Amino acid sequence: MNTMIQLPGLSLKNPIMPASGCFGFGREYARFYPLAELGAVIMKAATGEKRYGNPTPRVAESTGGMLNAIGLQNPGVESIIQEEIPFLKAQQVPIIANVAGSTVEEYVEVAEKISSHVDALELNISCPNVKEGGVQFGMDPVLAEDVTRRVVQVSRVPVYVKLSPNVSDIVVMAKAAERGGASGLSMINTLTAMRIDPSSRKPVLSNGTGGLSGAALKPVSIRMIHQVYPKVAIPIIGMGGIETAADIVEYLLAGASAVAVGSANFKNPLICRELVEQLPETLHHYGFQSVEEAVGGAHRESVEAGLLRP
Amino acid sequence: MIREDLTVVDHTLVAEDTYQLILCGRMVHDIKQPGQFVHIRTSTDEYLRRPVSISDYNIDEETITLLYKVIGKGTKALTAYQIGDSLDVLGPGGRGFPVKARPGENVLLTGGGIGVPPLYRLARELYEKGADLTIILGFQSIRHAFLKSEFQQYGSVYIMTDDGTSGNKGFVTDGIAGMSGSFDRYYTCGPTPMLKAVVKQLGDTEGYISMEERMGCGIGACFACVVPSHDEKGYKRICCDGPVFHHKEVVLT
Structure with missing residues (x-):
């Protein structure tokens, strides 16, 4: 089974990577398995200066998923370059840096600094948990195109724009990122959500709102990728609620060329490794000879082809 | 791990x-x-x-x-x-309690509610090192109290309950206020407001506090369970830098 996939800036031995924010900078998970087994690692978001993030509680359980409002806590781009990236480089795994900011200038600064140390950027215009920046860039196609263009101009590596599901028309946002010069899309970030504790009568999260992730988000993400795939010419990294190899096949069929696994790492810190092991057999089970063959398959499927399959 | x-x-x-x-x-x-x-x-x-x-x-x-x-x-x-x-x-x-005690040292253990259990093994290890233990345990009521007789093997146990149905009525801090003499060291675990009150009350006495918080990954990667700290980094992760901290390491809010 050929699980390799070539994407701009990324030569992946398999299409599986941990999603940004769920894997830190890899150190903690490297104690459970060699990170070289992964297709790539997407690092936790980097901002210009160090950030503390939101008050606790920052996470809450919800049916079929979870809410988080970490608020982009990170040690700042310089510290990430000096302290974290050398560790990941030594693990022999492609690195994608998640780039965030409050202003266009901050996004540009972070991208400029970090891009010479990694294989690709994931431009985070979709974090719902910060007061300034974040999702405001991801909800307005004019702002999204502008920040993408300016980051692409300074970046030494391909830029994947991470889209927010908190929009009325995802295709408009995808096309804006493509016009801005994105080499690919990352779909999707979390959906803005809230839980209220009946006892305290207040939101469970200290931030009030948080981002919903997990299985509950998966059908939304599949729908959005399925809508975007035929409308853009750039590849998509799909994410949202992946827990099984069959979930990955679903993402590939919708139009994703690779996938990221997020919240499931909390259920099981070994999930990415297990999915890497299981994917070939699952692809074979559904009649595929390679990962590439499955990408966008749902868009090409005909009644005749379905009848001919065993 | x-x-x-x-x-x-x-x-x-x-x-x-x-x-x-x-x-x-x-x-x-x-x-x-x-x-x-x-x-x-x-x-x-x-x-x-x-x-x-x-x-x-x-x-x-x-x-x-x-x-x-x-x-x-x-x-x-x-x-x-x-x-x-x-x-x-x-x-x-995580990192647990440093078991520090010389024979005859006066060591205070205070626990509130479900913060009591981690002090149990600690009590035994301090006792084995010869420490003289004062143990103050706080519960909502007699119905919620547990481990009292087990702790009695290792030191003098005082129970505090919110409603006075067991031991004395009041918080663990009321129990501490009623103690005569001073302590060489203290260890405490319970809800953050209790930890804050205990730390304030015991001032410069060397103390170790065990914190609780909603956690995500539990291994240090997701930053769900952080607490502000006095060092340059500005934060500690409760799951892996803690849950036990020196009382001057973190900022209790």
């Missing part, structure tokens, strides 16, 4: 909504200090594991003793596990 399926060898109700769960497996060999915790997957549906402190353990029998209180869905799901069932556990996690 490993992930292991541990076998339930005992599971009993010890106080109102409070259960003692004894698990068997290899993980016990990795425990380094009292006050570490395990991160339990209480059901396959839930995304967030539940952190539970280790109350005691036995290397020869390969058992880990936990006490937990039913607070919500996850801990409720945990009550369904029966002897012989296996439970997906990540652990042992």
Whole structure:
């Protein structure tokens, strides 16, 4: 089974990577398995200066998923370059840096600094948990195109724009990122959500709102990728609620060329490794000879082809 | 830190909504200090594991003793596990209490509610080092109290209850206020407001506090359980830098 996939800036031995924010900078998970087994690692978001993030509680359980409002806590781009990236480089795994900011200038600064140390950027215009920046860039196609263009101009590596599901028309946002010069899309970030504790009568999260992730988000993400795939010419990294190899096949069929696994790492810190092991057999089970063959398959499927399959 | 399926060898109700769960497996060999915790997957549906402190353990029998209180869905799901069932556990996690004591030193242990269990193993190890222990345990009422007689093996135990149904009426801080003499060191675990009050009350006495917080990954990667700190970094992760901190290390809010 050929699980390799070539994407701009990324030569992946398999299409599986941990999603940004769920894997830190890899150190903690490297104690459970060699990170070289992964297709790539997407690092936790980097901002210009160090950030503390939101008050606790920052996470809450919800049916079929979870809410988080970490608020982009990170040690700042310089510290990430000096302290974290050398560790990941030594693990022999492609690195994608998640780039965030409050202003266009901050996004540009972070991208400029970090891009010479990694294989690709994931431009985070979709974090719902910060007061300034974040999702405001991801909800307005004019702002999204502008920040993408300016980051692409300074970046030494391909830029994947991470889209927010908190929009009325995802295709408009995808096309804006493509016009801005994105080499690919990352779909999707979390959906803005809230839980209220009946006892305290207040939101469970200290931030009030948080981002919903997990299985509950998966059908939304599949729908959005399925809508975007035929409308853009750039590849998509799909994410949202992946827990099984069959979930990955679903993402590939919708139009994703690779996938990221997020919240499931909390259920099981070994999930990415297990999915890497299981994917070939699952692809074979559904009649595929390679990962590439499955990408966008749902868009090409005909009644005749379905009848001919065993 | 490993992930292991541990076998339930005992599971009993010890106080109102409070259960003692004894698990068997290899993980016990990795425990380094009292006050570490395990991160339990209480059901396959839930995304967030539940952190539970280790109350005691036995290397020869390969058992880990936990006490937990039913607070919500996850801990409720945990009550369904029966002897012989296996439970997906990540652990042992975090840094526990430094067991520091010279013979004859006066050491104070204070615990509130479900913050009491991790002090149990600590009490034994301090006792074995010859410390003179004063143990103040706070509970809502007599129905919620547990481990009193077990702690009595290791020191003088004082119970405080919110309603006065056992021991004295009041908080653990009222109990501390009633003590004569001073302490060489203290250890405390409980809700953050209690920790804050204890730390304030004991001033410059060397102290170690064990914190609780909602956790995500439980291994230090997700930054869900942070507390502000006085160092340059500005934060500590409760799951891996803690849950036990020196009282001057973190900012309690």
